[in-house]
Amino acid sequence: MQKIFGALTFIVGLTVGLVGGAALLAYAYQAAGLYPPDDATIKFIARERGWLRDDV
Secondary structure, three states: HHHHHHHHHHHHHHHHHHHHHHHHHHHHHHHHHOOOOHHHHHHHHHHHHHOOOOOO
16 A cells, blocks of 8 residues: 555656646746747748738
């Protein structure tokens, strides 16, 4: 019984650690401005720089 409880505790801790670590990493990337931009951001930058024309 003690081994089962230990294994279950390990799996729960591993899951919480992985999810928390991924969330922390995503937050750090976003805070540093390294998060990949979405399509709307790319189109906005392209329009501002004259690389994309809407009348085509």
